[in-house]
Structures are given as structure tokens and as C-alpha cells.
Amino acid sequence: MNFLLTGGLGYIGSHTAAVLQQAGHHVVLLDNLSNSRLEVADRIGRITGTRPVTEVGDVLDTIRVRMALRHYRIDAVVHFAGLKAVGESVAQPLAYYHNNVAGTVSLLQAMAAEGVRSLVFSSSATVYGQPQYLPLDESHPTSATNPYGRTKLHIEQMLHDLAASDATWRIAILRYFNPVGAHASGLLGEDPNGIPNNLMPYIARVAAGQLPHLNVWGNDYPTPDGTGIRDYLHVMDLAEGHRAALEHLQRTTTPCDVFNLGTGRGTSVLEMVRTFEQATGQSVPYRIAPRRPGDVAECWADPTKAQRVLGWRAERSLHDMCASTWAFTAGQRSAPAPHILAV
Numbered sequence: 001m002n003f004l005l006t007g008g009l010g011y012i013g014s015h016t017a018a019v020l021q022q023a024g025h026h027v028v029l030l031d032n033l034s035n036s037r038l039e040v041a042d043r044i045g046r047i048t049g050t051r052p053v054t055e056v057g058d059v060l061d062t063i064r065v066r067m068a069l070r071h072y073r074i075d076a077v078v079h080f081a082g083l084k085a086v087g088e089s090v091a092q093p094l095a096y097y098h099n100n101v102a103g104t105v106s107l108l109q110a111m112a113a114e115g116v117r118s119l120v121f122s123s124s125a126t127v128y129g130q131p132q133y134l135p136l137d138e139s140h141p142t143s144a145t146n147p148y149g150r151t152k153l154h155i156e157q158m159l160h161d162l163a164a165s166d167a168t169w170r171i172a173i174l175r176y177f178n179p180v181g182a183h184a185s186g187l188l189g190e191d192p193n194g195i196p197n198n199l200m201p202y203i204a205r206v207a208a209g210q211l212p213h214l215n216v217w218g219n220d221y222p223t224p225d226g227t228g229i230r231d232y233l234h235v236m237d238l239a240e241g242h243r244a245a246l247e248h249l250q251r252t253t254t255p256c257d258v259f260n261l262g263t264g265r266g267t268s269v270l271e272m273v274r275t276f277e278q279a280t281g282q283s284v285p286y287r288i289a290p291r292r293p294g295d296v297a298e299c300w301a302d303p304t305k306a307q308r309v310l311g312w313r314a315e316r317s318l319h320d321m322c323a324s325t326w327a328f329t330a331g332q333r334s335a336p337a338p339h340i341l342a343v
């Protein structure tokens with residue numbers, strides 16, 4: 001089948017592109033390069049043997065999206081494109097509403113105009129807000145504590161309204177918990193611009209000697225070791241979850257549904273540090289620092305609905321999440337600068 005991946009050069013998009021190509025599908029990547037590099041398409045090609053078609057453009061350009069949907073005879077869209085830094089969203093809410101919400105409206109208008117009504121949407125466990133019970137299932141109340149989370153919630157509500165207005169849509173909303181890790185080849189991974197906000201890329205930079213130590217944001221939470229607990233899942237498991245969702249859309253009669261993609265296991269910050277050191281042999285010096293505003297103590301998934309309906313289950317270990325992250329980081333350090341690659 002032919003799939004359009006918006007934000008397809010990004011961390012999760014690129015891993016999903018590789019998985020879909022290796023399952024025999026054709027993928028077209030649409031990316032505005034705001035937080036990614038064109039070189040990632042070459043790397044996907046080195047993994048799968050086929051460099052994916054890549055359109056440098058923005059989902060806000062409705063006409064451009066319509067042309068791509070028509071030209072490549074797209075059967076379904078996976079919508080990754082969007083801004084995703086919690087802190088940045090507080091400082092720049094309009095940029096988040098414009099890119100994330102208006103961008104999704106533009107994409108949906110293009111899809112409706114071209115008769116493409118199958119969509120997988122990249123949502124986030126952040127829509128659960130402060131957990132009222134754990135593990136979190138899809139029925140848990142939703143709320144948002146920052147503009148980033150509110151854009152995800154608004155988009156989810158838009159998708160439910162669209163499906164209610166036209167039952168021919170087939171939409172899977174995937175609520176990611178904490179994606180980490182890298183492709184086994186070491187060619188794809190999480191490589192954020194600037195200082196990472198998220199735990200795993202920050203740990204990797206400390207292990208690589210690029211940052212002096214990890215700040216552990218609070219060790220006074222009501223958890224066994226006092227540090228925050230999250231449900232970390234391997235990005236390759238997450239990518240395979242997208243393939244399972246796309247296959248599900250071909251057979252379901254439900255216009256719009258929501259699925260948690262997590263492991264169902266919680267890991268604390270200090271457990272992650274210890275596992276990373278054991279998996280890589282690298283030391284990760286850390287200091288206890290004050291809590292980060294907006295953080296919740298614990299958050300982990302009840303993944304049974306995705307297992308039951310999508311036939312998907314996260315299989316990879318925390319050890320592999322750490323080892324693959326380090327292999328990618330080490331590969332990045334030894335890789336020549338992109339301009340040399342281009343020669």
C-alpha cells in the first residue's frame with residue numbers, strides 16, 4: 001500500500017518509514033525540515049534498500065498536500081508532523097496551535113478533498129494529565145497541563161467530531177508513552193537540536209561526555225526511590241505499532257478509536273541511569289535537582305486494548321533501549337559531517 005508520513009524524517013517517523021518499507025509498503029515522506037535532516041532519507045535507504053520519496057513541504061500547504069495525495073495515490077496517512085516540546089509550548093503557544101492544530105486541519109481538508117480517509121494520528125500520554133489511577137487505560141479522563149498537551153487533546157477531539165460527521169473515515173489515535181531507543185543499524189535515532197529536554201537523549205549526551213552530568217529532576221516523589229516513573233517503550237516497538245494500526249484500519253468498521261502504546265511497565269529515573277550504565281559500560285554522573293514544573297510522579301500504560309484489538313505488544317527490553325541509544329550516539333560521534341557525506 002502507499003502511505004504518506006507527515007514529519008516522516010523525524011525520530012518516530014523515520015523508524016516507522018523503515019518498518020513500513022520492510023513490510024513491502026511504499027512510503028512518501030512529507031517534512032518541513034524544522035527539526036530533521038534530509039540525510040535521514042538516505043539512511044532509511046541504506047537500511048531498507050529503497051530511499052523513500054521525500055517531499056520537503058509543510059502540512060499547512062493544503063494544495064501541496066492534495067497534490068502529493070493524488071500524485072502518489074496515497075491509501076492512508078500517518079500524521080507525525082508537529083511541535084512537541086512542553087516547555088517551548090508554554091513560551092510560544094501560538095506557534096503550537098498554528099503548527100499542530102491548524103496544520104492538522106489543513107491535512108484533513110486535503111485528505112477529504114482527495115477522498116483519502118484513513119489516518120493514524122500521533123498523540124501522547126500527556127493528554128491524561130495528572131493520573132487519577134494507574135495503569136492508565138484509554139478510558140482515563142483527559143486533561144492538559146500545557147499548550148502542547150492541549151493541542152494533542154484538541155486534535156483528538158477534532159478527529160472524533162470528523163468521524164461522527166462522516167462514518168467513512170477510519171482513524172486510529174495512538175497515545176505514545178515514552179519512546180526511546182534507536183534502530184539496530186545505528187543509522188536512525190533520537191538526535192534533538194540543542195540541549196535535550198527528554199531523559200534518554202540527555203543521558204546519552206552525558207555518557208558521551210558532551211554534557212557534564214544528568215540533573216535528576218526531584219527525588220522526593222512518592223515512588224520507591226523518590227524519582228519519577230515513566231513507561232519507556234522502544235521506538236522500534238512503537239514503529240511496529242503504527243504498522244499494526246494501519247493494517248487494523250483496513251479491516252475495522254469503527255470510524256475512530258484510541259490506543260495506548262506502552263509496555264505496561266514503569267521505570268524510575270535512577271533505574272534508567274543504572275540500566276544505561278549496565279547496558280553500555282558508560283558512566284552517567286548525576287546530581288539531584290529540584291522537581292521540574294509540570295512533571296507527574298508516575299505514568300505508565302495499560303496496553304491491553306492495543307494487544308487485543310491491534311494484535312500489538314511491546315517486545316524489546318529496557319536494556320535494548322539503552323544499548324541501541326548508545327550505539328546510535330557513538331555512531332553519530334564518529335560520523336563525518338553531513339557535507340562530507342554529500343561529497
Ligand code: WQD
Nearest residue numbers: 084124126197198199200202215216217228229230269295
Ligand atoms: C522523563 C522523566 C523527568 C530529563 C515528555 C512529554 C511527552 C513526550 C515524552 C512528546 C521525568 C526525568 C528528564 C532530565 C530528569 N513528548 N528527567 N532529567 O516528561 O515523561 O514526557 O516527553 O511526545 O508528551 O510530556 O519525558 O523524558 O522529559 O522525562 O530527571 O534531564 O525523566 O522528571 O520523571 P516526560 P522526559
